[in-house]
Amino acid sequence: MAHQEKATSGVEWRITLGDGSSKSLVPDAGPVSRIWIGLKGLIAGLVLKVWKFLKRAGDIGVDDPRKVIHCLKVGMALTVVSLFYYMRPLYKGVGGNAMWAIMTVVVVFENTVGATICKSLNRVFGTTLAGFLAFGVHWVASQSGQEFEPLITGASVFLLASTATFSRFIPSVKARFDYGAMIFILTFSLVTVSGYRVDKLFDMAHQRISTIIIGTSLCILVTMFICPIWAGGELHILISNNMDKLANSLVGCVDEHFNYNGELKDSDKQPDKKLLGYKCVLSSKATEESIAKFARWEPAHGRFNFKHPWQQYLKIGASMRSCAYCVEALNRCIDSENQAPEFTKKHLSNICLKVSSNSSSVIKEVAKTIKTMKRSPSIDSLVEEMRSAVQDLQNELNFLPKVLSPPEVLHPESKETEETTSSTTHLLEVIPVVTFASLMIEISSRIQAIVETVEELAELAEFKGEVQEKAKQNQPNTNRIVASQLNDDQQTMKALERV
Amino acid sequence: MAHQEKATSGVEWRITLGDGSSKSLVPDAGPVSRIWIGLKGLIAGLVLKVWKFLKRAGDIGVDDPRKVIHCLKVGMALTVVSLFYYMRPLYKGVGGNAMWAIMTVVVVFENTVGATICKSLNRVFGTTLAGFLAFGVHWVASQSGQEFEPLITGASVFLLASTATFSRFIPSVKARFDYGAMIFILTFSLVTVSGYRVDKLFDMAHQRISTIIIGTSLCILVTMFICPIWAGGELHILISNNMDKLANSLVGCVDEHFNYNGELKDSDKQPDKKLLGYKCVLSSKATEESIAKFARWEPAHGRFNFKHPWQQYLKIGASMRSCAYCVEALNRCIDSENQAPEFTKKHLSNICLKVSSNSSSVIKEVAKTIKTMKRSPSIDSLVEEMRSAVQDLQNELNFLPKVLSPPEVLHPESKETEETTSSTTHLLEVIPVVTFASLMIEISSRIQAIVETVEELAELAEFKGEVQEKAKQNQPNTNRIVASQLNDDQQTMKALERV
Numbered sequence: 001m002a003h004q005e006k007a008t009s010g011v012e013w014r015i016t017l018g019d020g021s022s023k024s025l026v027p028d029a030g031p032v033s034r035i036w037i038g039l040k041g042l043i044a045g046l047v048l049k050v051w052k053f054l055k056r057a058g059d060i061g062v063d064d065p066r067k068v069i070h071c072l073k074v075g076m077a078l079t080v081v082s083l084f085y086y087m088r089p090l091y092k093g094v095g096g097n098a099m100w101a102i103m104t105v106v107v108v109f110e111n112t113v114g115a116t117i118c119k120s121l122n123r124v125f126g127t128t129l130a131g132f133l134a135f136g137v138h139w140v141a142s143q144s145g146q147e148f149e150p151l152i153t154g155a156s157v158f159l160l161a162s163t164a165t166f167s168r169f170i171p172s173v174k175a176r177f178d179y180g181a182m183i184f185i186l187t188f189s190l191v192t193v194s195g196y197r198v199d200k201l202f203d204m205a206h207q208r209i210s211t212i213i214i215g216t217s218l219c220i221l222v223t224m225f226i227c228p229i230w231a232g233g234e235l236h237i238l239i240s241n242n243m244d245k246l247a248n249s250l251v252g253c254v255d256e257h258f259n260y261n262g263e264l265k266d267s268d269k270q271p272d273k274k275l276l277g278y279k280c281v282l283s284s285k286a287t288e289e290s291i292a293k294f295a296r297w298e299p300a301h302g303r304f305n306f307k308h309p310w311q312q313y314l315k316i317g318a319s320m321r322s323c324a325y326c327v328e329a330l331n332r333c334i335d336s337e338n339q340a341p342e343f344t345k346k347h348l349s350n351i352c353l354k355v356s357s358n359s360s361s362v363i364k365e366v367a368k369t370i371k372t373m374k375r376s377p378s379i380d381s382l383v384e385e386m387r388s389a390v391q392d393l394q395n396e397l398n399f400l401p402k403v404l405s406p407p408e409v410l411h412p413e414s415k416e417t418e419e420t421t422s423s424t425t426h427l428l429e430v431i432p433v434v435t436f437a438s439l440m441i442e443i444s445s446r447i448q449a450i451v452e453t454v455e456e457l458a459e460l461a462e463f464k465g466e467v468q469e470k471a472k473q474n475q476p477n478t479n480r481i482v483a484s485q486l487n488d489d490q491q492t493m494k495a496l497e498r499v
Numbered sequence: 500m501a502h503q504e505k506a507t508s509g510v511e512w513r514i515t516l517g518d519g520s521s522k523s524l525v526p527d528a529g530p531v532s533r534i535w536i537g538l539k540g541l542i543a544g545l546v547l548k549v550w551k552f553l554k555r556a557g558d559i560g561v562d563d564p565r566k567v568i569h570c571l572k573v574g575m576a577l578t579v580v581s582l583f584y585y586m587r588p589l590y591k592g593v594g595g596n597a598m599w600a601i602m603t604v605v606v607v608f609e610n611t612v613g614a615t616i617c618k619s620l621n622r623v624f625g626t627t628l629a630g631f632l633a634f635g636v637h638w639v640a641s642q643s644g645q646e647f648e649p650l651i652t653g654a655s656v657f658l659l660a661s662t663a664t665f666s667r668f669i670p671s672v673k674a675r676f677d678y679g680a681m682i683f684i685l686t687f688s689l690v691t692v693s694g695y696r697v698d699k700l701f702d703m704a705h706q707r708i709s710t711i712i713i714g715t716s717l718c719i720l721v722t723m724f725i726c727p728i729w730a731g732g733e734l735h736i737l738i739s740n741n742m743d744k745l746a747n748s749l750v751g752c753v754d755e756h757f758n759y760n761g762e763l764k765d766s767d768k769q770p771d772k773k774l775l776g777y778k779c780v781l782s783s784k785a786t787e788e789s790i791a792k793f794a795r796w797e798p799a800h801g802r803f804n805f806k807h808p809w810q811q812y813l814k815i816g817a818s819m820r821s822c823a824y825c826v827e828a829l830n831r832c833i834d835s836e837n838q839a840p841e842f843t844k845k846h847l848s849n850i851c852l853k854v855s856s857n858s859s860s861v862i863k864e865v866a867k868t869i870k871t872m873k874r875s876p877s878i879d880s881l882v883e884e885m886r887s888a889v890q891d892l893q894n895e896l897n898f899l900p901k902v903l904s905p906p907e908v909l910h911p912e913s914k915e916t917e918e919t920t921s922s923t924t925h926l927l928e929v930i931p932v933v934t935f936a937s938l939m940i941e942i943s944s945r946i947q948a949i950v951e952t953v954e955e956l957a958e959l960a961e962f963k964g965e966v967q968e969k970a971k972q973n974q975p976n977t978n979r980i981v982a983s984q985l986n987d988d989q990q991t992m993k994a995l996e997r998v
Binding site (some may be wrong): 057061071072074076082099102107153162163166185189190286328329332397431432435438 | 566570577658681931934937
């Protein structure tokens with residue numbers, strides 16, 4: 001009877017779970033069932049978490065298939081290098097040291113070609129240098145008798161490890177040879193210290209260096225010849241895409257301020273997308289620097305020579321950021337509480353829109369110059385147009401007090417100001433518009449700085465001049481490039497969010 | 500005779516070299532001497548370069564002695580761990596696998612405690628997990644016969660290496676377990692593949708894991724107990740110092756714009772120092788993020804608990820950067836070509852200076868709150884003062900058109916504007932001052948955002964309230980802290996320049 005009751009309560013409890021809403025029964029259930037509920041909730045939560053995690057991982061793969069390819073490349077390189085274990089003749093050649101080839105592949109294989117080459121060369125040279133030094137120390141130590149040997153080797157390890165660690169703090173060493181210094185310490189310590197126990201030290205070192213060379217060569221080959229991702233190309237695309245984003249967010253800001261102020265305020269999707277543009281520029285400094293560091297290790301590839309001026313891209317990035325600070329300030333004007341009255345806005349809207357569209361077409365033209373690596377024939381005229389628009393804006397501002405003042409205060413020399421001014425207004429009301437306009441003027445002067453840095457790049461990298469006709473022929477082609485860049489664009493954006 | 504002539508020419512030539520200035524003799528000298536001169540120049544250049552390099556390295560050591568201490572710590576840890584080779588009983592225990600202890604120390608030992616712990620735990624757990632998995636795969640493979648064994652192990656290496664590599668692209672994994680994933684691939688490949696050749700696989704794995712644990716424990720002990728550098732502490736100091744810099748550069752900017760405009764323009768030292776302040780804030784995002792990443796691995800230390808809200812520091816950093824953008828815009832006003840005429844500047848100078856000094860004292864008070872980890876009793880009143888100063892500034896701006904307009908246009912209701920206005924002026928001339936003032940207003944609102952994020956931190960980290968009297972008693976103490984922070988300040992600044 002008691003047994004049956006228990007069973008019933010068990011059934012009831014199961015019904016409760018199935019229902020899920022009637023929690024009043026839970027306090028009545030025994031501790032076992034409570035634990036069971038808790039456990040089930042935990043498992044369900046875990047499954048949901050794992051599912052979300054996998055979904056996010058899947059998204060990453062879909063967004064950037066090159067990442068998946070990179071993973072397959074790593075798997076392939078590792079499988080190939082493990083042939084040294086599986087095939088008897090190969091294993092005989094290197095023996096247990098085949099391990100070093102595997103280790104090298106795991107440690108050295110990076111996403112971009114430049115990073116892989118940088119690490120590979122650092123590893124080979126660090127190992128070789130440390131190996132020779134360690135031999136010297138080992139020879140000196142072995143000459144000085146059994147008692148002194150550990151002392152000498154110990155002291156040398158202490159000294160050289162400390163010095164090499166310190167060298168990693170020096171900026172010029174850190175930028176290029178950070179990994180090499182670590183490998184130097186590693187190899188030196190291993191060879192010097194194990195020299196005390198291992199007899200055939202020379203054989204060991206020889207095999208180790210050769211396996212490392214095998215591993216690094218394999219990595220470099222795989223990374224360069226199977227769907228290569230060049231750090232230089234990434235930097236090139238990142239910079240030109242960031243420029244497009246900057247142009248778009250500038251136009252977006254001004255449009256929003258003047259045209260769609262009331263209409264679009266509710267739908268927050270449009271502004272968000274625009275906002276992201278200049279924020280990308282603001283936050284991509286670290287990415288740019290790390291890619292540029294690796295780009296200079298890369299050999300000539302595609303349109304880039306070996307000594308392509310990658311440092312200049314960093315300068316372009318800095319000038320873009322300086323412009324993005326101003327766009328940030330523009331954006332703040334939109335959000336600010338005390339908006340200018342409509343009629344003062346209207347007065348300046350046309351000219352401001354003209355300045356913004358001219359500015360953004362200058363930026364876009366410059367971005368195109370970078371993308372196509374050809375000097376633009378129209379950039380000078382575009383800059384000139386932008387300048388004249390800015391001049392017009394300044395003139396408009398000059399007339400603003402007359403427009404705003406009551407008609408009787410008009411100065412005698414002003415004849416052009418026969419505009420319909422229905423009311424006087426306080427300066428306080430004009431401040432937002434004035435601030436906005438002076439920011440626009442500042443932005444245009446910063447855009448000229450961007451143009452200058454890009455012109456420096458064109459000189460350093462010897463961009464070809466483009467004949468006017470050719471430019472027209474290339475139009476559809478360029479559009480296709482832009483479309484494919486837009487795709488990369490989203491990927492870069494996502495990559496940046498992750499950084 | 501001919502021999503004597505040669506000797507003479509040799510002497511002559513040496514005299515030429517000693518003199519150094521009479522180069523007319525060089526073309527007469529033979530190719531050997533020319534090579535010699537070239538070589539000497541090369542060597543001199545090299546020596547100079549090395550000397551400069553060493554000097555710079557020395558400066559780094561003098562600027563931040565903790566770096567030197569870190570290097571000595573690495574050397575010490577390596578020497579201690581190499582005792583496994585030197586001492587026979589220890590060597591018997593682990594054999595050739597002692598190598599793994601050395602390798603662990605070299606790879607895992609980092610500058611800060613958090614980074615070392617992060618890498619250590621990643622290494623230990625990555626190795627253990629991969630080891631168990633590899634055993635499973637090895638067992639399955641060995642059951643399926645000689646022919647299939649390489650196929651199964653090869654396929655498993657390919658699959659797991661690809662998957663683990665892919666997991667390193669997932670942001671949440673990358674932030675915490677990037678190194679662990681690499682070690683996982685390494686260990687799994689090594690154990691699975693070498694299982695094909697090595698018989699005593701279990702012994703090998705056991706010894707390897709124990710040596711890795713020995714290595715990591717040694718690293719953690721040394722890094723925690725000998726002059727520890729806590730990532731959390733570094734972040735704490737970085738944020739509060741950046742705040743002080745922001746406050747100083749804000750005051751510096753406004754001072755320069757209004758007071759010392761003409762006087763200080765020539766001496767560029769003062770402005771440079773001020774400029775550096777907010778630029779540090781702008782460029783320290785990457786540093787903050789990487790330190791915060793390591794800080795959460797650290798155990799409770801000093802004034803920080805285990806779950807100290809390090810993420811909140813990143814929010815504070817972001818709010819500071821948003822304020823620094825505006826300071827950048829302020830700075831641009833100073834450099835801009837069309838300056839406001841002196842009298843309009845003079846009109847606003849007092850109130851602007853008041854706003855800037857109030858704003859900077861709010862920032863400094865907040866920085867003090869962070870430094871001392873005690874809620875400030877005066878922050879509310881300081882914010883209130885700042886707000887009222889901003890209100891005054893807005894009022895002044897409101898009266899500006901009346902001040903600027905000729906006296907006859909004065910509106911009837913304005914009685915307070917009996918100031919001396921000697922001339923009418925165009926709006927264009929006021930624009931710089933108006934822009935400047937509206938930026939000041941914006942800055943003060945962004946400072947309030949900083950105050951809010953810091954208050955959130957105070958709540959999350961449960962800062963203690965400070966009694967008014969206690970605050971006074973602590974004054975000299977605080978000063979001492981500030982002085983010592985100033986020292987760190989310079990170090991952080993230098994560290995940032997290097998990043």
